[in-house]
Amino acid sequence: xxxxxxxxxxxxxxxxxxxxxxxxxxxxxxxxxxxxxxxxxxxxxxxxxxxxxxxxxxxxxxxxxxxxxxxxxxxxxxxxxxxxxxxxxxxxxxxxxxxxxxxxxxxxxxxxxxxxxxxxxxxxxxxxxxxxxxxxxxxxxxxxxxxxxxxxxxxxxxxxxxxxxxxxxxxxxxxxxxxxxxxxxxxxxxxxxxxxxxxxxxxxxxxxxxxxxxxxxxxxxxxxxxxxxxxxxxxxxxxxxxxxxxxxxxxxxxxxxxxxxxxxxxxxxxxxxxxxxxxxxxxxxxxxxxxxxxxxxxxxxxxxxxxxxxxxxxxxxxxxxxxxxxxxxxxxxxxxxxxxxxxxxxxxxxxxxxxxxxxxxxxxxxxxx
Amino acid sequence: xxxxxxxxxxxxxxxxxxxxxxxxxxxxxxxxxxxxxxxxxxxxxxxxxxxxxxxxxxxxxxxxxxx
Numbered sequence: 001x002x003x004x005x006x007x008x009x010x011x012x013x014x015x016x017x018x019x020x021x022x023x024x025x026x027x028x029x030x031x032x033x034x035x036x037x038x039x040x041x042x043x044x045x046x047x048x049x050x051x052x053x054x055x056x057x058x059x060x061x062x063x064x065x066x067x068x069x070x071x072x073x074x075x076x077x078x079x080x081x082x083x084x085x086x087x088x089x090x091x092x093x094x095x096x097x098x099x100x101x102x103x104x105x106x107x108x109x110x111x112x113x114x115x116x117x118x119x120x121x122x123x124x125x126x127x128x129x130x131x132x133x134x135x136x137x138x139x140x141x142x143x144x145x146x147x148x149x150x151x152x153x154x155x156x157x158x159x160x161x162x163x164x165x166x167x168x169x170x171x172x173x174x175x176x177x178x179x180x181x182x183x184x185x186x187x188x189x190x191x192x193x194x195x196x197x198x199x200x201x202x203x204x205x206x207x208x209x210x211x212x213x214x215x216x217x218x219x220x221x222x223x224x225x226x227x228x229x230x231x232x233x234x235x236x237x238x239x240x241x242x243x244x245x246x247x248x249x250x251x252x253x254x255x256x257x258x259x260x261x262x263x264x265x266x267x268x269x270x271x272x273x274x275x276x277x278x279x280x281x282x283x284x285x286x287x288x289x290x291x292x293x294x295x296x297x298x299x300x301x302x303x304x305x306x307x308x309x310x311x312x313x314x315x316x317x318x319x320x321x322x323x324x325x326x327x328x329x330x331x332x333x334x335x336x337x338x339x340x341x342x343x344x345x346x347x348x349x350x351x352x353x354x355x356x357x358x359x360x361x362x363x364x365x366x367x368x369x
Numbered sequence: 370x371x372x373x374x375x376x377x378x379x380x381x382x383x384x385x386x387x388x389x390x391x392x393x394x395x396x397x398x399x400x401x402x403x404x405x406x407x408x409x410x411x412x413x414x415x416x417x418x419x420x421x422x423x424x425x426x427x428x429x430x431x432x433x434x435x436x
Contacts, residue, residue: 190403287433299403302389304396307431317435324395324430327379327423328386331399338397341425342433366396368405 028255029118031058031265033243035089039272042073056091057266058112066108066201067231068097081171082137082242086256090241100232106203113369114194116187121247125185130247132178137242139171144228147199148176154193155184159215162226175251181215190298192369200230200238267295273363278353282314282345296334301365308360314349323361373410374423388423
């Protein structure tokens, strides 16, 4: 029978329960839950503050005066339990500078922001509201109480649940079913409406009340009551993967999506073009070039280049040089057009960029929440 | 040096995007309220700051030249 510990395959599906419990694809509101997509790289060190997406796409590490951290993507092996579900990567967050005495407002949270379009399956704020079934694999050298939280930014409502890591350095699967919330609909739009938080450290501003285990208006000091301080000692770590947030009251096995589907979902929020072919036309002191992204993005993206080198060809002459953008004419959600600072080229000729061995130009398009 | 600049479209001379200087890099931010970088810029303006006009010639941008 369906239980809070998972879906048992010997359950007899009937007309009454099939619709509720049958495994259905694409109900997971989390993108890149298996940490497979890492456009920015697989390691980021020296994280001390802010709201950083360091390695795995879509996943952020939020920090305020709670030590210094390194985030890495780990390739799992046959001895790692999540592999039993077909999960081959995880994100590991390791403390490199400790803070054993947290200030009141200090925090360390790992999580994912979710846009309104991807939350409608929960029917939140309606009479048909569904429970939130959250599951993930976790491992830490620290045992004790950790907090998982869902935060509804559209209505400033939240709910938290404690879970216990029982054995040091051992993978365990966490399954939490948060109740349905019949208050506060989620707008059906592309804005940041929800966040899943895995708390790793919390100051008294988040821990001095009683843990809020029912949906309601946010009360800060009830968000992370009981959370252990992972920042207390250097080399403490928290490793997580297989994150799934689905409607109804059962945590089903982690859904393995195709790599291409997961990658395309991530491209809606961030794209790193390491071999872009920019095409345009030369003018006297600049070259106007355009890029088609391929996948439309969530919002108009911020465009950042690293100032690296790329090849440049006008049909007759070629050169390799560092690239600097002077003006951006348009930043659409599927194309952009910008001027590259250039000199000495013949006006009116076509221009195309290319990337070769040793060229370092990288163009980032960012439409994260 | 400001961390934000207002970049006019050279053809229309109307505000086209915001240039953000950070970590030695320039980012071009669209005027889209759904973009979180633009939201951060608006918060910076709300704090009483004003971004000067973006003049690329005042910055040491690399120039691609023929061999």
